[in-house]
Amino acid sequence: MSNITIQKVEAIIVDLPTIRPHHLSMTVMRNQAMVILRFFCSDGIEGIGEATTIGGLSYGEESPESMKLNFDTYFAPLLIGKDATNIHQIMYVLEKSIRGNRIVKSAVETALLDAQGKRLGVSVATLLGGANTDRLPVLWALASGDTGKDIEEAQELIKMGRHNTFKLKIGWRAPEISIAHVAAIKKALGEEIKITVDVNQAWDESTAKIGIAKLQDAGIDLIEQPIVKDNFEGLSRLTNMFIVPIMADEALNDASDAYKLAKIRGGDVFALKIGKSGGLYNVLKTAAVAEAADISLYGGTLLEGTIGSVASAHAFSTLKNMSWGTELFGPLLLTDDIVKKGIEFTDSSMKLPSGPGLGLELDLDKLEKYRRK
Ligand code: MUC
Ligand code: MG
Secondary structure, three states, X not given: OOOOEEEEEEEEEEEEEEXXXXXXXXXXXXXXXXXXXXXXXXXXXXXXXXXXXXXXXXXXXXXXXXXXXXXXXXXXHHHOOOEOOOHHHHHHHHHHHOOOOHHHHXXXXXXXXXXXXXXXXXXXXXXXXXXXOOEEEEOEEEOXXXXXXXXXXXXXXXXXXXXXXXXXXXXOOOHHHHHHHHHHHHHXXXXXXEEEEEOOOOEOHHHHHHHHHHHHHOOOOEEEOOEOOOOHHXXXXXXXXXXOOEEEOOOOOOHHHHHHHHHOOOOOEEEEXXXXXXXXXXXXHHHHHHHHOOOEEEEOOOOOOHHHXXXXXXXXXXXXXXXXXXXXXXXXXXXXXXXXXXXXXXXXEEXXXXXXXXXXXXXXXXXXXXXXX
């Protein structure tokens, strides 16, 4: 046991504006609320983490407000005075004492890894065993709610070289309207541009059978979570029925879900997210189950800002094959940032920051500016 302890912790809700409304099947996001964790350790090192979800309580069971309240009330007393260098020991205590709250657990583990990396002078990816790559492919989600605007947005981004793959968020309109929207975008962008579709659980299984057949005919590359998350057998039936790959997102939280889905082939691809899994080590366990079952990997997001996206990128960078790339574009959806130097997005990919820990520095003025009063 080291004598380096966690002395003080803080959870700050920040609200950042988005560049445009972002339409999902269950909500329209007009700004993003993130809970930023700051851990101050007895050796003078600070670790930072981020707990972010989508649209209050409309996407998952944790909201920004519940995450801050639960952190302050239940997590903080378990963290103060603990050995800051023993991350597994702290996470085991949290696992035993606190049910669920996976997004907060992920942010806690991120802050501990950031501090430990800074302490040892190595990156979070190095702490996880080493990065396999320092660049990860990043797609962009078209979700303005308007077909013409989505096409213009995509064409501009292709011209800039920022993205060459697009994910379309559908399911909030009637299936025939959604499918016509997807087909029009695919046709306008052409063969070389990959298009994936996220239905975010909006269809029942029989609607999904008809809808996916049409999306497959339109040349769509990947279909994400077409049906309700609990219908594992349905996901398995759809996976067996179609050539176009089906991806499990909301159905899959941790390695135990991954195991249950893998056993029945509920998905050709798994969307990994540190928030869903409850941390970086856990997301790698989920990935290990997928790899064992020959299920492909995709680096997902809960539309985190820079801290959460970089934490995800450190974990994803250690995997040997992220064959479907990532969607770590969250920071690009925001008009501003709360870190000094953000992520570099070029060539349809992002670069992993190179400094110790996450490789990020908080901008305290911006943190104050966007802090919820
Ligand atoms: C989801 O379900 O994948 C990720 C990108 C995006 O636009 O929404 C999220 C959530
Ligand atoms: Mg999804």
